[in-house]
Amino acid sequence: MKFFCNLLWHMLSRCITHSLKYSSFSPCLVKVVGCRFSYSNETLDEVMLKSLKNYLARNSITIEKLPEDSKSILENKKVAQLVHKSAIDLVNLEKSFEEGNSEFKHIVGYVPMTPLVNRLDKEEINMSNDNSSFNFIIRKYYKHIYGQCNEVRRSGIIGSPGIAKSVSLLYRLLSHFGQYKDSIADAPPVLLHSCRTDDAHLFFNGSYWQVTDFMTEKQLKGILKEIRNLLYLADGPTSSKGLVEGMKGRTILASSPDIKAYYEFLKQGRSRIMPGWSLDELLESKPFIKKELSDDEVIRRFDICGGIIRGVLTTQQVHDDYVDLLDRSIVVEKNRPSPVIDDLAKDGKYKTSDIGDEGPKFSHKIYHFVVDPETFKTTHVKFASPHVTQMLGNIALTKSHEKCKENLKSNVSNQEKGFVYEEFIKNCFKLSVESLIYGESNGERSIIGKSATMHYSRKQNATTLIKAIKDVLQYNRFNEIRIFDLAEGFKCLDFVTVDTSDGKKLVTLYQVTMSNDKIISPIDIEEYAPLLKVKDVTTKFILITSCKDYSTIKWKGSTDDTNKSIIQKWSPNMSVAFVDPHQELVNIVAKEEKKEKKKDGVDELELKEEQQ
Numbered sequence: 001m002k003f004f005c006n007l008l009w010h011m012l013s014r015c016i017t018h019s020l021k022y023s024s025f026s027p028c029l030v031k032v033v034g035c036r037f038s039y040s041n042e043t044l045d046e047v048m049l050k051s052l053k054n055y056l057a058r059n060s061i062t063i064e065k066l067p068e069d070s071k072s073i074l075e076n077k078k079v080a081q082l083v084h085k086s087a088i089d090l091v092n093l094e095k096s097f098e099e100g101n102s103e104f105k106h107i108v109g110y111v112p113m114t115p116l117v118n119r120l121d122k123e124e125i126n127m128s129n130d131n132s133s134f135n136f137i138i139r140k141y142y143k144h145i146y147g148q149c150n151e152v153r154r155s156g157i158i159g160s161p162g163i164a165k166s167v168s169l170l171y172r173l174l175s176h177f178g179q180y181k182d183s184i185a186d187a188p189p190v191l192l193h194s195c196r197t198d199d200a201h202l203f204f205n206g207s208y209w210q211v212t213d214f215m216t217e218k219q220l221k222g223i224l225k226e227i228r229n230l231l232y233l234a235d236g237p238t239s240s241k242g243l244v245e246g247m248k249g250r251t252i253l254a255s256s257p258d259i260k261a262y263y264e265f266l267k268q269g270r271s272r273i274m275p276g277w278s279l280d281e282l283l284e285s286k287p288f289i290k291k292e293l294s295d296d297e298v299i300r301r302f303d304i305c306g307g308i309i310r311g312v313l314t315t316q317q318v319h320d321d322y323v324d325l326l327d328r329s330i331v332v333e334k335n336r337p338s339p340v341i342d343d344l345a346k347d348g349k350y351k352t353s354d355i356g357d358e359g360p361k362f363s364h365k366i367y368h369f370v371v372d373p374e375t376f377k378t379t380h381v382k383f384a385s386p387h388v389t390q391m392l393g394n395i396a397l398t399k400s401h402e403k404c405k406e407n408l409k410s411n412v413s414n415q416e417k418g419f420v421y422e423e424f425i426k427n428c429f430k431l432s433v434e435s436l437i438y439g440e441s442n443g444e445r446s447i448i449g450k451s452a453t454m455h456y457s458r459k460q461n462a463t464t465l466i467k468a469i470k471d472v473l474q475y476n477r478f479n480e481i482r483i484f485d486l487a488e489g490f491k492c493l494d495f496v497t498v499d500t501s502d503g504k505k506l507v508t509l510y511q512v513t514m515s516n517d518k519i520i521s522p523i524d525i526e527e528y529a530p531l532l533k534v535k536d537v538t539t540k541f542i543l544i545t546s547c548k549d550y551s552t553i554k555w556k557g558s559t560d561d562t563n564k565s566i567i568q569k570w571s572p573n574m575s576v577a578f579v580d581p582h583q584e585l586v587n588i589v590a591k592e593e594k595k596e597k598k599k600d601g602v603d604e605l606e607l608k609e610e611q612q
Contacts, residue, residue, distance in 0.1 A: 045229060049205075052220075052223045061073070073220075083174070084184035087173075105280070108135055138171055141373060143171075159274035160308065161256045164310070165254040165256075173203075176231055185206030189204040194235045199211070272376035275376075277308070277312070283295055290314065304323055311326075337399075341399065366384055383396075386453070393431040393433055397428065401588075418514045434591060434592045441578070448542055453481065454482075455472065465486070473505055480501060481501055491521070506540070509540065511541075512544045512545075513544070520553055522558075529566075532573070541574040544577050553571070553575075
């Protein structure tokens with residue numbers, strides 16, 4: 001009889017809930033008492049919260065009684081209190097941070113539950129001594145990306161494996177409780193579910209419960225499904241170990257880019273991509289996560305692993321294991337390149353919805369996505385690191401070269417040929433490592449540039465581009481060359497390199513053309529004139545052409561008085577370089593020769609000569 005009444009009550013509550021969606025009546029529910037019916041002013045949420053409270057009272061034990069019982073639901077109020085304290089501290093930290101009262105670009109938060117970080121071993125977790133809490137970096141993206149998750153009922157935080165997506169869910173947990181400063185008991189319930197281990201962490205009514213084998217708790221799941229103000233945070237669902245479907249509340253999942261794990265669930269929701277870690281972020285976070293590492297070691301690891309914090313700020317053994325797996329993936333990719341290698345750094349080629357679409361053929365250790373930090377959608381696909389570029393870049397560049405030569409021989413339009421030639425020239429800079437790009441200038445072979453690391457800051461026009469260039473000149477402390485790949489719309493400009501290596505500061509503006517009649521407008525080039533005034537910086541303009549007869553810059557309106565002054569100002573800094581795409585690739589891109597080692601500022605060769 002009790003089972004029948006419970007079943008009848010469940011069916012009635014669903015029907016009434018459905019009816020209330022289309023009714024203007026005041027919400028009320030019908031209670032089943034024995035087999036008779038009575039009316040109540042309680043809402044469905046209130047009834048389900050009461051059911052949850054009663055269920056937990058009957059089926060859980062407190063941590064003090066743990067030795068006496070072995071139930072799978074364990075209550076620990078202290079955890080809830082510490083999380084609430086962490087949440088309030090976070091609110092204060094964020095406020096101070098936004099007011100500019102911080103020396104850091106990121107915030108350090110903490111939670112007292114290591115089991116939530118199920119991807120890390122205990123020896124990898126930085127525990128403070130006072131409250132045995134797990135310290136983590138609150139990245140600048142968290143507030144914005146999780147703020148967007150409030151716009152829909154189902155959201156996915158997707159990203160490369162090892163960038164701390166699981167940890168980022170803790171930020172959403174703290175921000176949830178940070179809204180209730182007086183008491184955590186006032187906050188709606190939160191369920192944090194680690195799908196991989198099937199452990200769940202439930203916060204409700206001012207307390208906390210840890211639930212082992214959560215998916216087997218059918219009655220508990222049934223109650224939680226009906227609570228419309230529940231926040232469900234699901235970590236790492238897979239095709240074999242999924243999340244709870246059909247939640248009436250808001251669900252946010254964190255997943256690696258395996259589309260099978262979340263595709264069906266997010267059909268009615270939205271996915272957002274968590275950016276990888278920059279080198280600046282890792283260096284700034286090092287003192288809080290792995291302070292014993294030197295800056296040089298962090299830079300070395302970043303050059304191998306890229307923006308994967310799991311492979312960088314970790315123990316030596318974990319780092320070595322990650323590198324071993326990465327190198328195995330590189331060997332596989334060398335023998336059988338995936339289609340994505342053809343679309344490296346191609347603007348907008350790979351959309352957010354494409355992530356994971358290649359399944360096991362797509363290695364996310366080798367290829368990483370560049371993410372728009374405002375929309376959290378993918379913009380480019382790139383090699384994960386300089387190490388990967390060094391191992392695979394020549395394959396990608398060779399394919400680009402072959403494609404270029406084939407297209408130039410085909411019957412496609414001149415415009416299409418121009419696009420392909422431009423893409424090949426850009427790839428010469430992007431896909432080679434420590435290489436020189438050669439062309440002919442004034443009939444002689446000369447260096448027209450050096451290979452560079454992609455810089456993916458947002459650039460809408462000349463003004464924002466100049467600002468981004470100045471930022472690199474001022475803050476780039478890694479002794480490297482950056483390349484700015486520009487979208488359509490920039491006048492007389494296709495890409496830019498900024499060279500801060502060896503203590504110099506060189507900005508080179510490039511335009512690529514196959515036209516023998518290319519004309520430069522003085523008014524257009526003058527948009528970049530502020531770069532000529534930057535102190536201690538040399539700015540050049542190089543026109544790269546496939547036409548050997550094009551040897552000097554051709555100006556538009558060169559007889560106009562205004563144009564004359566602009567031409568006179570720019571001409572000493574401008575040149576033309578001929579690059580024949582049909583020649584051997586080694587004659588276009590060649591490895592930079594290593595410089596002689598020096599002792600006390602004197603070449604070893606000079607020392608030998610003096611000794612003789």
